[in-house]
């Protein structure tokens with residue numbers, strides 16, 4: 001008997017994050033019908049809370065702004081960083097297609113980007129690494145254009161918003177901090193705040209969207225314009241297969257289960273296995289990181305279904321995750337949050353990171369991913385989970401620390417809820433946080449020697465362009481090294497958490513899921529964090545996961561439409 005279908009479409013895409021929405025958008029442009037099924041009541045996933053940066057070597061947006069770069073140099077860089085492995089072909093194709101995918105989106109949709117200009121690669125001491133021109137960010141988006149569907153865009157984490165709901169990007173922060181130093185900065189800051197206050201008369205948060213929220217809103221807006229439907233609260237639950245072929249899927253909706261026929265395939269874009277305890281234990285380092293930056297809805301559903309259907313798992317993403325150190329916040333409603341220490345504090349002068357022996361274990365100004373890898377290396381010999389960031393209280397007021405914004409003078413709220421620990425001297429601080437006091441005293445003394453000479457003889461803080469980019473340019477002789485000598489002192493605990501999974505499903509470069517024998521499972525694709533990371537667990541530069549999510553999202557859709565140039569050559 002013929003199976004009965006509740007819904008029929010060309011492509012069914014599970015997950016309305018950046019990866020899934022890109023697939024749906026491109027599929028629709030290329031003449032396919034597409035439906036996105038989303039588990040939650042909002043689009044965005046982790047992408048909505050992200051910084052929204054894409055690493056696209058050779059992109060035309062940067063070139064037009066005067067930043068020359070070449071995908072060939074980027075290939076040299078990746079070869080040095082990662083070498084030749086199973087994902088080499090994915091990387092080659094990624095570099096080849098990246099710039100044109102971005103141009104495609106810009107020309108045909110409302111997904112628009114801005115060049116970041118200077119934004120060094122994370123291992124900029126390797127040859128082929130770039131200092132500028134590779135990173136792009138989504139252009140600011142006016143959430144009011146979405147009307148009542150603005151509510152459907154997952155908000156950023158509260159820790160990334162000011163005044164309870166105002167998003168700010170990097171340039172906004174510079175303007176806000178400099179508001180009393182120049183009239184232009186004052187005017188820009190005033191206009192930000194006024195716009196926010198007027199938004200709050202009608203919306204639950206500010207509608208001027210930046211970073212990952214702008215990317216998500218732009219994708220969603222473009223999908224809406226093309227009448228591509230997103231089925232909310234409708235997680236994919238099972239595949240429907242005929243022979244070995246995936247011909248559709250069962251969705252669990254608020255109106256009962258729905259059988260969806262997907263003529264061109266089912267795309268898994270469910271954001272990886274972040275909240276799946278079993279997979280965390282299997283693929284992540286031990287002790288398993290206690291925290292994840294992904295939304296709780298990312299329970300590895302795509303991964304579980306494909307695993308059961310005989311999909312291969314690509315474990316070359318060593319470590320299972322792409323990491324950031326995070327501190328644990330207490331929100332206004334008493335719930336716990338996580339603040340990722342990405343770029344604002346660690347590189348600044350006058351901050352060190354220590355383990356339980358009170359010893360430094362890393363150049364604090366390396367990338368967030370490299371920092372956490374160093375935590376795990378250090379933890380083999382001395383407890384480093386958590387690691388402690390130590391500085392003067394004056395540092396916190398000047399630069400901020402984690403979720404505490406610069407210019408904060410009164411830390412009492414943060415001390416009362418144990419976000420930070422404050423002490424009058426270093427011995428007392430060490431004893432309060434359970435760190436060896438002699439180790440800490442020695443380490444701070446050594447840091448202060450380095451701060452005076454400007455050379456970190458132990459870990460080279462400030463040596464790399466990346467370090468100095470996030471340091472304080474007005475601080476000499478080294479923008480990343482400063483004294484820690486004036487009481488009181490502050491410490492904050494940081495833990496490892498992943499911002500993305502790096503182990504994922506095994507795919508070919510068109511995103512088709514491969515079985516254990518490396519053969520495509522017809523009708524099944526994976527993209528975004530459901531796809532094994534093509535960077536094999538490394539983090540070359542800003543935008544390492546969103547870049548591939550968007551570029552391979554395009555490739556999946558083009559493959560389903562039979563339009564990939566390599567696919568046409570094969571035929």
Ligand SMILES: Cc1cc2nc3c(=O)[nH]c(=O)nc-3n(C[C@H](O)[C@H](O)[C@H](O)COP(=O)(O)OP(=O)(O)OC[C@H]3O[C@@H](n4cnc5c(N)ncnc54)[C@H](O)[C@@H]3O)c2cc1C
Pocket residue numbers: 014015016017018019020037038039040042043044045046047048049050051052053054055212234235236237269270271272293294295297298299300301302340498499500501527528529530542543544545546547549
């Ligand atoms: C603070 C932070 C900053 C970051 N900044 C950057 C950055 O600047 N650049 C960068 O490259 N990366 C960044 N990342 C990482 C990036 O956000 C993720 O790698 C990216 O969002 C993954 O995209 P995705 O579409 O695969 O998954 P997600 O964005 O997580 O979306 C997955 C979606 O699938 C849905 N879903 C789950 N299960 C089901 C199911 N059964 N059926 C249907 N839907 C389902 C989820 O609800 C979710 O909406 C950052 C992450 C964080 C936390």
